[in-house]
Amino acid sequence: MQLSIIFVNYQSEDLLLNCFRSIYQYTTGLDFECIVVDNKYQAGANEAILQEFPATQWIDLGYNAGFSKANNAGLAAAKAPHVLFMNADTLVTDNAIGKAYQYLIEKPDLAAVGAIQVDSTGKPIPYYRTLNDIRIDLYILPNIPTWKRFVYNCFPKFVPEQSYETNNLVGFFLMTSKEVIRKVGAWDEDFFMYAEDAEWCTRLIKAGKLVYFEDIRVTHLLGHNPFRRAKTSWVNRFSVQIQVSNLLWIRKSYGLGAYFLILLNYAAIVPLFWTWKILLNLLKMRHWKHNTENQVLFTQKTRMLFRYFWQTVFLQKKSYQIKAAENIQ
Structure with missing residues (x-):
């Protein structure tokens, strides 16, 4: 076993089934397992997945433990030395998982590999390239570029050696190793939802480089989320x-x-x-x-x-x- 792929499920069985089909169709040259940690188990809802992919390990937590705690439960059950944390609402359209694994194996200076998010048409989805980009967006400032530049310059700079390096990987697709996790610690279970990936990246980068490679692109089907549905205005843009x-x-x-x-x-x-x-x-x-x-x-x-x-x-x-x-x- 080379790779354990860990999913957190919350009433997303239909999405998971399509995700699994894409993974098993396109992922080659890799011995992997799929682990699903269910935050809201409903008897029979996973039947189609287990029938089509009987090797899947399904863990019922019995309650909505949140993203971090569920990921850690999957990590504890993982058999492989490398792990991929992946959202249920994703699809791969090529051997993105295999390529990410090869990068991680061939480049010992890497701590974790992410994926560029694209929508169903293949168009890149905007994301925060660095942690400073998130930090500045947390402030309620005049929506004027000059103000943003001033505040941004107040933060310590992240200076990558290569263009593909970052200090922020989006948690929808994050591949690393158990050895790295042993050094920096697992997901912080104080986080129920959101920002847990940003916090983890501040620790992961201490073990090596965090990277996005242009040839690793994964479809992210962003859908309805009750925590995101806030009235939109510049001031009220966050829930x-x-x-x-x-x-x-x-x-x-x-x-x-x-x-x-x-x-x-x-x-x-x-x-x-x-x-x-x-x-x-x-x-x-x-x-x-x-x-x-x-x-x-x-x-x-x-x-x-x-x-x-x-x-x-x-x-x-x-x-x-x-x-x-x-x-x-």
């Missing part, structure tokens, strides 16, 4: 779960100062955002509360983030999963 997870990552990887700075940014924006809108309404002879839905939403979301303040400051060991009532849209 509560995404921000709780991102702030936890910032606290863990960059310290209290970086964490406080982002929260201070949000706290300062609330009165500024309201003042701007109220003055604009009064100047236009409208009621002061006219069309303030964005202001209300941002205020509510910021209040929710501060509910997790002390837990995050002291890095309380727990699953940072927001409650259903906190998923404000």
Whole structure:
């Protein structure tokens, strides 16, 4: 056995079946196993997968443990020395898995290999190339390139030796080895969903290079997700779960100062955002509360983030999963 491919399932059996078919059709020259960790097992829902691919190892966790904990459960069951963490909503259209494995084996300086995301038409899906790209996007700043450049220059630079190097691999397809994981640790189980891959990359890169190669492209079928469906505006572009997870990552990887700075940014924006809108309404002879839905939403979301303040400051060991009532849209 050379490679264990680990999937986290949450009512995505139809997607998994198509994913498995693509893997077994196109992956060659590689002895691999597939492990599914189910966060919401429903009896019989996996029947078609197990009938067509009976060698699949199916693990029922019995509850929704979140992405990190489920991945670690799959890792514990993996037989191979190399592991690929892969989303259920993916498809391969060539031997991308085999190529990624060869790169990892042939280049001992690599810690992990990712894949370039493409949509169903083969068009690349935008992603954060570096961790600094994520960090700057967490701030609520004027949507002006000059401001972004200024803030970006305040962060320590990531300077790759080769164009294919990065310090941020998207967790939808991430291949590494058990030896690397032994050195840096497994997925951080405090993360329920989102930002766990960014946090892991801050540790993985200590064991070697993180890379994207142009010839490793995997289709990612991004679909409906209740945590992503937030009203869109520049200020309200993130959901509560995404921000709780991102702030936890910032606290863990960059310290209290970086964490406080982002929260201070949000706290300062609330009165500024309201003042701007109220003055604009009064100047236009409208009621002061006219069309303030964005202001209300941002205020509510910021209040929710501060509910997790002390837990995050002291890095309380727990699953940072927001409650259903906190998923404000």
